[in-house]
Structure formats: C-alpha cells, structure tokens
Amino acid sequence: MSDRSFGSELPSIEVRPPGPASRALARRLAAVESRNVTYADDAWPVFWESARGANVRDADGNLYLDLTGAFGVALLGHGHPAVREAVRSQAEALVHGMGDVHPPAVKVRLMERLRDAMPWKGARTVLSTTGSEAVETALKTAALATGRTGVLAFQGAYHGLTLGSLAVTDRPLFRAPFSPRLYPGVAFAPFPDPTRDGAGAATGSLEAVHAALERGAPNGDPIGAVIVEPVQGRAGARVAPDGFMSRLSSLARGAGALVIADEVFTGLGRCGAMLASERVGLTPDLVCLGKALGGGIPISACIGRGPVMDAWPESGGEAIHTSTFLGHPLGCAAALAVLDTVESEGVAGRAKRLGGTLVASLRRSLSGLRCVRDVRGLGLMIGIELGEDDDRTPRAGAAARVARAALEEGVLVLPAGEHGHVVELTPPVELSEEQLAFGVRTLARAVREAA
Template identity: 40%
Template sequence: MTAITYRLAQKRHLITPLPGPRSAELTARRRQAVPAGVGSSVPVYAADADGGVIVDVDGNSLIDLGSGIAVTSVGASDPGVVEAVREQAGHFTHTCFMVTPYEGYIRVAEELAELTPGDHEKRTVLFNSGAEAVENAIKVARLATGRNAVVAFDHAYHGRTNLTMALTAKTLPYKHNFGPFAPEIYRMPMSYPYRDAEGLTGEQAARRTISQIEKQIGADALAAVIIEPIQGEGGFIVPAPGFLPTLAAWAREHGVVFIADEVQTGFARTGSWFACDDENVVPDIITMAKGIAGGMPLAAITGRSDLLDKVHAGGLGGTYGGNPVACAAALAALDTMRTHDLPARARAIGDTATRRLRALAAEVDVIGDVRGRGAMIAIELVRPGSTDPDADLAKRIAAQCLDDGVVILTCGTHGNVIRLLPPLVIDDDLLADGLDVLAQAIRTAADN
C-alpha cells in the first residue's frame, strides 16, 4: 500500500467513559424520535471519521474494525471521494437516469464490466442498496429463464425487503412476524467446514446440495441459485474449496442462473476484487453494494448481456438508482483502491489478524474456529470443551472492546461470531492496537 496522509490522528484515545455525556443525551433524544426497531451496535454517536478511526461527539477516538459493515473500505472520508462528491454536487445532484441520463452512470457500468469475473459481454444496472440489487437479479433470472424457483442457503443473508427476507435464513431479528414472504424460495445446505462432518470436501458438500435440489425442485423448474461466496451475517462462513465451482458448473449445465451475492465480499475486501476470483468462479449475475462507493448509497448488478438484455424497456430502474453523486463517489473509490492496491492490503491485514488470532486460539478454550479471507475475518466462540455456540460470550467481548475504545461487530446464525472488517486503509500500528484490545477482551472473558 502506498503511503496515506490521514486527516485525523490514527490512534485510540478515550477522554470519557463510553458512552460519554453527549452520546447519552443523543440516545435520550433518539428514543423520542426513532423507533426501537432501528438498532445500533454501539451507543456512541459519530462526529468525524478518517482512515481507521471514528471520533465520537464527546471527543473520544475509537478504532474502527467494522467499516460500517464493510462499506468504508477506503476510509470514511477518503480525499478522492470527498472531492468527487463536492465536484459533482456543485453541478447537479439528480436528474434521474431514466429521464435525463449522464455519463457517470455509464462510466461506472464500464468499470464494473471490466472488474467483475469473466471476459464475456456484460450489462450493468445501478440501484441504491444491496437488497434492491438482489431483488432485481432475481427478477432478471426469472424473466430470462421463464422459471420461478430460487435456491438460497442455510445461514444466508440477502436483505430486509420482502423477497430478500425470504432468501435470508435467520429469523431474529430479520424475519420475525414480517411474513408472509415471497413464494418459491427453497433453502439448501451450505458448506460449513467447521460444523460439517469431518472430511467432507467442498465437492461432496455441493453434490449433497445438488441432490436435494434435483429431488425437491427439479432443475427444469429452477430459475436461479443465489449464494454469498463467503457468507456475511451468517458467520463469515467460507465454503470448502470446490463447493462453489461444482455448484456453478451444475447450474451452467442446466440453464440455471448462478447469482453471486458479493454485496459484502466485493471490492478488495477478501484480497481479490471479488471473492469469486479465488476459485475462478464466473457468475452469470453478480450483485454489489457496500464498498462500491466509499460510503455513498449505490448498488449494482452486472451480468451476462444475453440475460439482462431480455428485460423489456422500463423493466429495470428506479428514481434514485445510479445517483450522479454516488456514481462520482464510486469512480473515486475505485481509483483509491487501485492507487493503494487495496486487494494486496486486504491480504496483508488478513495475514496479520489470522496469525495473531490462531495463536490466541491455542491459548484459550473458547475459540472454536478462526476463518476468513483477506480483511474479512471471523472468530467463532464456543463453550469450553464443546462446539456449542456461545452468543453471550461474543456480546461480552464486544462490550469490553467498546469500553476500551474498539468497535467490533458480531454475527452468525447463533450470534456467536465476532467479525472483523477493518477499513483497508487502516495503518499497521492502529490495527495492532485494535487486535491487542480484542485479544485481551477474549482472554478476560475466557478466564471469567
């Protein structure tokens, strides 16, 4: 990574207990204005952020190991993104691409055609959120194939809209009492090496899944298979090698659209531009969001031209989809990723974090698994002497980290996984300090 000049000091510094008085005041105001159904992981309120730090309204500087859930990969105020947003906003903030189009949308589509896996002819549509991208990928697959059924996986997360809730596996908090959900969604087993039968290969796990698809649905009724190449909310589950290629090859053979949901894994996060690159998997459609635009709301689907071009005029779009300011931010964010070689930086972050966490796992008996790829790392916590998930332990560790000035996130079907998603521009000293705090929190929780 080339040298980065940061606007804010890249160090952890606490001047009040957390949350501080100003954050507590905002929490009181929030209760009167925002419904309880909108949750927040930590009770501190941001005032500034840069590189790998978040400064709260009380002046505390916290280490950010979450990146707003893998969004601010280039940092929360990357100079290139900030300038691009300022420049574009000074000309126009909106015309609607479906009314008066503009070049920025086309430039983003061209970039995504170049970056995404495969050298086939592609088309791209821009949207606002990952869930919207997933909805539209399913729309395209159903129209193009003339079929209705869609396969999703155990532990999957695809969004909070009606269709994407149906695709998502976890009930609480995402689906509870929000049904009925969209029909013709079928759930299949995922490759989960830590919890699969010992010795089960990726190809064998894929054949298990394929057998169930053929028995329960039939390939001729199946429009699409949608899968996160590394599952996010489900626990950063990395399927065994061979699982994705075997599944993709079967889909191709049977005319089933293979959709890779790279909303969380895309844009250098896993050490490649996309997680599918690791096993040379070429999806028919890829969904993207989060890290695409340096924090601005933008999402996309990029797919085979013969699929997307089947959709009738007006069948895809949206008032804000491909907003010109968000497009400018995306082009600047992609430039930053290239300039600083953030795929390589993600690999370096992953090497550092994984080495330290696996050494820690040898010290304590509450870490069942350390896994991930690049700067997408997970620690699965279990009760000592077992593989039983320990969600309470994960909560205690996250709370202790916050007390000490480090923001981390939890996830997993059972809530027992700590996930690390640092900004890819975090410096080595700040990363080391954050990992020190996390390691001490785990040791303390294990002792207690």
C-alpha cells in the first residue's frame, strides 16, 4: 500500500484486533487514566497511529475503514490537505493568541465567514472549544435574551456532559450520579419516532411541547428556550417526521421562546445542507456548531441572530463568558479551511447523494433480517436500528456486538441509542464506491452474525 492511496484503501487486517501493541497500550492507559474514561477488554479498543481520508491505521499496522468519522469530526476525511496546510501555516505565524483581550486576527476572519454562512443577516458569534461549551453559550444567551431560564428539550437528546449541557441531555446513565447538581428547570418532550410510535408520533410530541410551553418547566420556571438536534445523533440518527420541526419552531415562537438548533453533529453539510435545520424545516435563533468545524482541531461556536446575541452586556473590560482558548488561532485557521472546503467541494450535495446511496444499499443488504427494524438517516448521519422479534423491544447491546464484529473485519462503526441498539454511521464524505460497498457487505455480515 502506498502512502498516496492511504485514505482510499480497503481495510487490511494484519493481526486480529486489538493486536499486541494495542493491548499493551490499553494496559498502560488503565494505569494512568481515570477508570471511567476508556473502556477496554480483550476485543476493544484499537489505538490509532495515523489517519487519512476514510482510513485509520492502528498501532499494530492494521488498516481500517472509518465509518464513524471519529464521532463525526472527520466529515471532510481525516487530515484533509486544506486543514493540514491551514494549521501548518498558522502555526508558523501564531500558535496561541489572547482570545478576548488581544485577539488573533484570524478570529475576525472566521467570525465574518460564520456570519455569512448563517440563514440570517448580522449574525454574531461566541467561539469556544467543545460542543458542550457552545451549548452552554446558547443556553445562557437564551436566558439573557428572554429573561426566562426554563428550557424545553427532547427525550433522547444529547447536548454534552458539562453541568449546563447535561441538564438538557436525556440519558439516565450520564445524569444519575449528578442529578442533585443539575438545573431542574428543564421539561423533556418526546422526540417523535415514527418507527416506535407510528403515524401519531409528531402529534403526541407537539402536544407535549405545547403543554410545556404553556405550563413551564417542572420546577415552574417559564420556558425561554427550546433546544433540539435537527436529527438526534447519539440517540441513533433519529429523524422526525416531515413538518415536525417547522411546527415546533412556530410553537416556540408563539410562546416567545428561542429555538436553539444543536448542529454540533449535524451541521456543516453532513446532513445534506450547510445546516441540517434547513433540510428539516427548523428555524433557529441560535445555532451550535462543533465537531467537524475544526476538521479535527477542537473549536466550537454558538452563532445567533444579532438582536438575540445583543442581550449580552457590552464588555466593560471583563468578558463574563469566555475561556482561555476562545478563538484559538489554529482552530480558527482550520475552521476557515473547513468552511471554504465545504463550499468549494460541494460537501452538502455530496453528503446528500452518498447518504442516499448508503441507506439504499444497506436496506438492500439487510432486507429480510428480522432484527433490523429500520435503516434511516439524513445525508451522512445514518442508523441501523436493531430490535427483538416482538417488533417493539430494542435489542439492547446489539450494536456494540455488531461494532466488535465489524472491527475484526476492519470496519469502524459505533453503537448509539439509549439501549445501544442502533449501529451508527457518520462517515467522511470522502468514501469511494469500493469502500462503500465493502462497508455495506461487512456490516450486513456483522448484523447477521452478531446482532
């Protein structure tokens, strides 16, 4: 294999993963990292050494096809040349600036670019480093702009794990140990799931939304923000029925609440449009971006309509919401390269087409398998939902079994869904026809044998 083709290769497994080098690293890691962070056993994980395009190479020399895009970050492919060049030349000039005091010049260019990419004129941005922080910014902004701290979020939502974002994340595993620390002014409405709830899914959910907007949060706080993922990512690529998001936007607006689109996972072309909101009919006041924004360099953004963002008081010398790495030059330079590439390489259109092909091909290969309840997605956010024979019960833990079986054959996917019953695919847009076909064949076999 030449290095030139690294990125567009099919998998090549030299030693059964995890090989000896990965297993040795897992032992060393277990001795130094908090035991909560990296799960390891005889069959998981592999340690990455290098990556390009849709390929990852591990410490044992195994070469994988990455259909995770590394949590969706590598939308353009791992180590996209434009991102590497932008980071290299920025690092020559300025590695770190003083975000909110003496800002790096490149920060201005990025924020102008983000303003122009938004659906409204005069957008303003607060930069940060992680998706969770962008969500924190959006929640604070909405509270300032409306004077109401209550939030409406959705069952199954994932918005991050910092205390503010965890309060609007709906996963008992993550919440339970910290429940006394979580803000209680959050109402959770059902996310409409036609696979589970049939044709009435949207109506039931909108009724719950309406009631919560009228009544306020469980602790009585009036609701000032509705936060929603245009497609629920970590819940397993859950796509709401047509028309739901536009009705949600109208209900929120009618009740004087702001709409926060958490596009950390869905944004920047992954779902077939610059913002997935456009495709699903959501009309946000605030947009959160992260993951793919830096092409692998950590950077995130909360972008809002000008008048909404102007609820923040003018700085009198101290910003009341900032952080050391706000507007980090390497992140800003990388994000500019990503935004340019998303536009110049028509990433949204390609993601839409490739996602359509991938879903159709998975449906064909998985048809007839009783445990496959649904193959769905929007653009390159795709889920294979696995269920028990009764057609109602999620097949708990099945997606992890599929992910392990696929790993052995050199294909990386992740489990998603509250019950670990959805195999999630969020691949790079740089996926060749051969890679796509290989991925589908391998997944079909893994689902048949391991689910």
